[in-house]
Amino acid sequence: MLTTTRKGNWMEIIIPKNWEGKTIEEIFRKHWESPRKLTHSFRMEDKVLINGNRANWNLPLVIKDKLLIKLFEEEETDIIANFHEIEVLYEDDHLIVINKPPFMNTHPNDKTDNNTLLNSVLFYLQSKGETGNIRHVHRLDRDTTGAILFAKHQLAGAILDRMLEKREIKRTYIAKVHGLLKIKRGTINEPIGRDRHHPTKRRVSRSGQDAITHYQVLKEEKNTSYVACWLETGKTHQIRVHLSYLGHSLIGDVLYGGKPLCNRQALHAAKLEFIHPFTEEKIICYAPLIDTPAIFTGIDVYSI
Known part of the structure; x- marks a missing residue:
């Protein structure tokens, strides 16, 4: 260290x-x-x-x-600080990990979108007197909950971006899917591209980008399975697309064939692991389940 x-x-x-x-x-x-x-x-x-x-x-x-x-200088930003209660999983001078709530974008998609997690984190930091320009290192879908990493300054952001690209930041998700998987542990190595018939949907496509998801069944009940997933790549909707491709859509994920048994897709980023870019210590963040007791029952994120 x-x-x-x-x-x-x-x-x-x-x-x-x-x-x-x-x-x-x-x-x-x-x-x-x-x-x-x-x-x-x-x-x-x-x-x-x-x-x-x-x-x-x-x-x-x-x-x-x-x-x-x-490293720690005041930076101009176009992002508007906006209060929303957030749960901090880890924080130091260089980075912060937040447990993202559901129904919130990670970052603004246009200048009128000021109710995102990025706006909320900026408000939290400014309320403590920090005036840097934070950067999201990776994203989560609007309806997905769990651990998400932000850098507090340019050098941390550049190093963490490189670590993500080199697959040195490990992300573990929990998904609840329809049906019982025949193969309880495996790897889905199928390229993902845009669906030309839908503006936001993705699909497995021979001409798409490489996408690799490792998975393991954690628990089964009735005709549903709880599945842990580890990403090697970070393509848009990757877990949702890959599990749907196997014939096991996420519960609540109507875009990819799931039944609307809950008010969002049942996906939670439960664990985040990486080596700190400066102290070189190993950081492990567990994200408690947010507002999902009816979706994920009997699952302990700390055991993953």
């Missing part, structure tokens, strides 16, 4: 042994895989110091030296 401390607008890192001999350029470009443009801005705007002095990006780092990076 790295030793990091916030010092006003700056993050201080005590150079660890495994960084000794590396350059700041290497830390940004190879270790964090920061985008070239963002790295350039840190360099040209003198946002990196060594022991309080302007850093030479090409000199080897020395163990126990103090690296200071200016």
Whole structure:
């Protein structure tokens, strides 16, 4: 684990042994895989110091030296802060994980959409005096509940975006579906593309993008199954499309053949796992079920 401390607008890192001999350029470009443009801005705007002095990006780092990076600055945003009670699952200076309620978009789809989770998180942070511009790292459908990750500043957002792309952020979902699955544990590796007959619907398509969902049946009752799903890819409606393709649509998911036995599709993002981009500790967030006792009965998210 790295030793990091916030010092006003700056993050201080005590150079660890495994960084000794590396350059700041290497830390940004190879270790964090920061985008070239963002790295350039840190360099040209003198946002990196060594022991309080302007850093030479090409000199080897020395163990126990103090690296200071200016991360926490006021940023302009077009998002309007709007109060809605939220449940925080994890938070520090760099990121925040929220347990998303149902019937709420992750982020605005147009300038008039101000009742999203992003608006609510911005209000929560501003009420604490934080003036950064938060970024959602991934999305959940409007009616899906559960853990969703936001970055609080540009560098955290860039690193977490790269981690998501490299499948280093593990997401576990619980779905309640119609029927009993013949194969209780498996992988659905079927490409997903747009349905040309419907503006928002997706479908399994040979010409679509790669999509991989791992699943395991957790519980069966009557003619329904509770299924845990792990995403390797993050395509729109992926779990809904894949389980429908198997012949087991989500309960409540009328778009993909489910019966309207509840007021939304029965899908919950129950667990989120990743390595913290700066402290390098493992973060595991469990999202308690929200407003769904009639949908998910007898399921313990902490046992997944």
